[in-house]
Amino acid sequence: xxxxxxxxxxxxxxxxxxxxxxxxxxxxxxxxxxxxxxxxxxxxxxxxxxxxxxxxxxxxxxxxxxxxxxxxxxxxxxxxxxxxxxxxxxxxxxxxxxxxxxxxxxxxxxxxxxxxxxxxxxxxxxxxxxxxxxxxxxxxxxxxxxxxxxxxxxxxxxxxxxxxxxxxxxxxxxxxxxxxxxxxxxxxxxxxxxxxxxxxxxxxxxxxxxxxxxxxxxxxxxxxxxxxxxxxxxxxxxxxxxxxxxxxxxxxxxxxxxxxxxxxxxxxxxxxxxxxxxxxxxxxxxxxxxxxxxxxxxxxxxxxxxxxxxxxxxxxxxxxxxxxxxxxxxxxxx
Amino acid sequence: xxxxxxxxxxxxxxxxxxxxxxxxxxxxxxxxxxxxxxxxxxxxxxxxxxxxxxxxxxxxxxxxxxxxxxxxxxxxxxxxxxxxxxxxxxxxxxxxxxxxxxxxxxxxxxxxxxxxxxxxxxxxxxxxxxxxxxxxxxxxxxxxxxxxxxxxxxxxxxxxxxxxxxxxxxxxxxxxxxxxxxxxxxxxxxxxxxxxxxxxxxxxxxxxxxxxxxxxxxxxxxxxxxxxxxxxxxxxxxxxxxxxxxxxxxxxxxxxxxxxxxxxxxxxxxxxxxxxxxxxxxxxxxxxxxxxxxxxxxxxxxxxxxxxxxxxxxxxxxxxxxxxxxxxxxxxxx
Numbered sequence: 263x264x265x266x267x268x269x270x271x272x273x274x275x276x277x278x279x280x281x282x283x284x285x286x287x288x289x290x291x292x293x294x295x296x297x298x299x300x301x302x303x304x305x306x307x308x309x310x311x312x313x314x315x316x317x318x319x320x321x322x323x324x325x326x327x328x329x330x331x332x333x334x335x336x337x338x339x340x341x342x343x344x345x346x347x348x349x350x351x352x353x354x355x356x357x358x359x360x361x362x363x364x365x366x367x368x369x370x371x372x373x374x375x376x377x378x379x380x381x382x383x384x385x386x387x388x389x390x391x392x393x394x395x396x397x398x399x400x401x402x403x404x405x406x407x408x409x410x411x412x413x414x415x416x417x418x419x420x421x422x423x424x425x426x427x428x429x430x431x432x433x434x435x436x437x438x439x440x441x442x443x444x445x446x447x448x449x450x451x452x453x454x455x456x457x458x459x460x461x462x463x464x465x466x467x468x469x470x471x472x473x474x475x476x477x478x479x480x481x482x483x484x485x486x487x488x489x490x491x492x493x494x495x496x497x498x499x500x501x502x503x504x505x506x507x508x509x510x511x512x513x514x515x516x517x518x519x520x521x522x523x524x525x526x527x528x529x530x531x532x533x534x535x536x537x538x539x540x541x542x543x544x545x546x547x548x549x550x551x552x553x554x555x556x557x558x559x560x561x562x563x564x565x566x567x568x569x570x571x572x573x574x575x576x577x578x579x580x581x582x583x584x585x586x587x588x589x590x591x592x593x594x595x596x
Numbered sequence: 597x598x599x600x601x602x603x604x605x606x607x608x609x610x611x612x613x614x615x616x617x618x619x620x621x622x623x624x625x626x627x628x629x630x631x632x633x634x635x636x637x638x639x640x641x642x643x644x645x646x647x648x649x650x651x652x653x654x655x656x657x658x659x660x661x662x663x664x665x666x667x668x669x670x671x672x673x674x675x676x677x678x679x680x681x682x683x684x685x686x687x688x689x690x691x692x693x694x695x696x697x698x699x700x701x702x703x704x705x706x707x708x709x710x711x712x713x714x715x716x717x718x719x720x721x722x723x724x725x726x727x728x729x730x731x732x733x734x735x736x737x738x739x740x741x742x743x744x745x746x747x748x749x750x751x752x753x754x755x756x757x758x759x760x761x762x763x764x765x766x767x768x769x770x771x772x773x774x775x776x777x778x779x780x781x782x783x784x785x786x787x788x789x790x791x792x793x794x795x796x797x798x799x800x801x802x803x804x805x806x807x808x809x810x811x812x813x814x815x816x817x818x819x820x821x822x823x824x825x826x827x828x829x830x831x832x833x834x835x836x837x838x839x840x841x842x843x844x845x846x847x848x849x850x851x852x853x854x855x856x857x858x859x860x861x862x863x864x865x866x867x868x869x870x871x872x873x874x875x876x877x878x879x880x881x882x883x884x885x886x887x888x889x890x891x892x893x894x895x896x897x898x899x900x901x902x903x904x905x906x907x908x909x910x911x912x913x914x915x916x917x918x919x920x921x922x923x924x925x926x927x928x929x930x
Contacts, residue, residue, distance in 0.1 A: 279735055282707050289711075289718040290728040297694070298727050307729030309695050311754065313649050321697040321732045321750060329738050360631070361643050363655040365699065365748035373616050377623075384623040393632050394624040395641030398655045398748065401613055403786060404663050405746065412739065414699035414732065416655060416750035420645065452737060 267545035305354045316421040318357035322347040323414045324448040334478040337375045341382025343448045346485035348417035353492045354503040356426030357419030359392035365414040366399045369406035390489040432501030437571040438583035443561030445483040449507050450555040454541050462544035472536045488562045498570025504563045512553035515592035524588030531582045534559045601879030639688045650755040652691035656681040657748045658782040668812040671709045675716025677782045680819035682751035687826040688837040690760030691753030693726035699748040700733045703740035724823040765854050766835030771905040772917035777895030779817040783841050784889040796878035806870045822896045832904025838897045846887040849926035858922030865916045868893045
C-alpha cells in the first residue's frame with residue numbers, strides 16, 4: 263500500500279521555502295525606512311506616500327496551474343487567475359486595487375497563448391475596476407522550451423482606513439464569515455497533479471462523473487475575484503481578513519489569530535467542492551494535509567464582530583464558524 | 597562565408613514581438629479610466645491617485661542574462677540588474693523610485709541562487725533609496741528544470757513634475773547628454789551569446805585579452821543604476837529622457853524624437869566598451885544591427901536645452917550629440 267501523499271512528496275518543500283522566505287525577509291527589511299509600515303506580510307507590503315496616502319503592493323504568480331493550462335492548451339483563465347491572486351491579496355490590508363502589471367515570459371512569443379493570458383487579465387481588471395497599467399512580454403530562447411511560459415503579476419492598491427482590520431485583531435466570540443471559492447484556485451496544484459494524474463492515473467481530458475465535467479475544466483476554473491464583496495461588505499469591526507492561498511484553510515486561518523485564540527469552522531456550513539474529495543481519495547491525502555494545502559471551498563475569510571455578522575450574512579457571506587479561546591489554530595469541527 | 601548574425605537569427609523576432617505588444621496594448625487600453633495618463637509607453641505606466649499624486653510603474657526582467665548567470669553559477673549581479681532595469685525605466689517620466697518587488701521562480705528553491713538574487717536586489721534598492729517591499733518566491737517542479745530559474749521585477753515611483761520632460765518634446769538645436777553604460781547591461785544577450793559562444797566558440801570562463809577578464813565577468817557586469825545622476829541633474833528644460841534598453845541606442849534614441857528631427861551622435865565623444873567590437877566581429881553583426889540592439893556604451897540619454905548643457909556636463913554627463921532637423925532617427929556621425 264502506498265504512503266499518504268503530501269505536498270512535500272509532490273515536490274514542494276513548504277518548510278524549506280519558509281526558511282528561505284525568512285532569510286529573504288531579513289534582506290528586505292534592511293531596505294525599509296519609516297515609509298514602510300508593518301502589516302500581515304503574507305499578503306501585501308505597505309508604503310506611506312509623502313502626501314499621506316497608504317499604498318499596498320503584491321506580487322504573485324499562478325504556480326503549476328500553468329502546466330495544466332499548457333497541457334490543455336488553454337490560457338485565457340490563467341490571466342484571470344493572475345489578477346485574482348494579486349488583487350485578492352490586497353484586500354486583507356483594506357486596500358482597493360488601483361492598477362496591475364503582468365510579466366509573461368516564453369521561449370518564443372507565440373501570439374495566441376500570450377494574447378489569451380493578457381486578454382483574460384484585462385477582462386478581470388475591468389471587472390474589479392483596476393487598470394492594466396503595463397507589463398513585460400519577454401522572449402527568452404534557451405531559458406524556456408517550446409510551449410513553455412511563465413507569468414507573474416503585480417498589483418498596487420490604496421488602503422481605505424474604513425476597510426482596514428482592527429490592529430487589535432480578533433476577539434473571543436468573533437464570528438468567522440467566508441466567501442466560497444470557485445474550486446482549487448491556484449494553490450496546491452502540484453499536490454493535485456501528483457494525486458490525480460500520477461497516482462490515480464486520470465487524464466486531463468477525461469470526463470469525471472464526480473465533477474460532472476472534464477478534469478481540465480475543473481482544475482482550470484479561474485480563481486474567484488473578491489474585491490467586490492470584500493470592499494462592499496457591511497460596516498462593523500473587522501478583526502482580520504485572509505485570502506485563502508498557500509498554507510490552505512488551516513494555515514491562513516491560523517495566521518489570522520493571536521496566541522490563545524482558536525478558529526472553529528463547521529464543515530456543515532458550506533459545500534466542499536467534489537474536487538477536494540477526489541484528491542483526498544486519490545492520494546490518499548490526510549485530512550490535515552488537505553486543510554494545510556487547499557482552500558476546501560472557502561476562498562476568503564473575515565473575522566467580524568458578532569453584532570455585524572447578520573448584516574454580512576445578508577450580503578452573501580457564509581457564517582462558517584467562531585473564534586474561541588484555545589490553542590492557536592483551526593479546528594474543522596464546528 | 598556565413599551570413600551576418602542578426603537579433604532575429606539569434607532567436608528573437610523583434611518585429612513579431614512588436615506586433616504582439618501592439619495587440620496587448622489595445623487590450624490594456626480598454627481597462628484605462630481617466631486616472632491613467634498617457635506617457636512614453638516604452639518605459640512606465642502613469643496613474644493619478646485621487647489625492648493628486650502621480651505614480652509611475654514598471655515591470656521588467658533580465659532576459660537571457662540569466663542563462664549566463666546559470667552557466668557561471670553566479671546570481672548576485674542578477675538582483676542588481678533586475679532593480680536597475682526597473683528603476684531606470686521610471687526615470688524617463690521623471691519618477692523617483694519608491695518601492696520594488698521581485699518574483700523569483702525555480703524548479704526547486706535552491707536557497708543559494710535565490711538568496712543571492714534577493715541580496716543583490718536588496719543592496720541595489722538601498723543604493724537608490726528604494727524599499728524592497730515584497731516579492732514572491734515560487735517553487736514550480738515540472739515547469740522549471742533543475743538549476744533553472746526566472747526573475748521579474750516591478751517598481752513604483754512618484755513623479756516629480758520638476759524632473760518630467762517638457763511634453764512639447766525635443767527642439768532643433770537641443771543637446772544630447774548621456775551617462776555611460778557599465779557594459780552590455782541586460783539587453784541583446786541572445787545575440788551576444790549567438791555571436792560569442794556559438795559562432796566564435798568562446799567559453800564563458802575564458803580570459804579574453806580585449807576585455808582584460810573572463811567573458812563571464814564581462815557579460816555579467818551588472819547594469820548601472822541611474823536614479824542618482826538623473827534625479828540630481830541640474831535644472832533646465834528637458835526635451836526627452838531614455839533608458840537605453842531593447843531597441844538599442846538607435847531604437848531608443850529614435851523613440852525620443854518627433855517626426856522631422858534627427859539625433860546626431862558623435863562616436864568620438866564616448867568610449868565604446870570593447871565587448872561590442874568583439875560581438876560585431878564575431879557575428880559578424882552589421883553596424884546598423886549593433887546600434888539597433890545594444891547600448892554601445894551609453895546607458896541613459898537626455899535631450900536638454902543648449903543653455904543647460906554646460907551644467908549637465910559639469911555634473912558628469914557626457915555631451916554626445918545634437919538634435920537637428922532631418923529624418924526621424926539616429927545618426928552615429930557627430
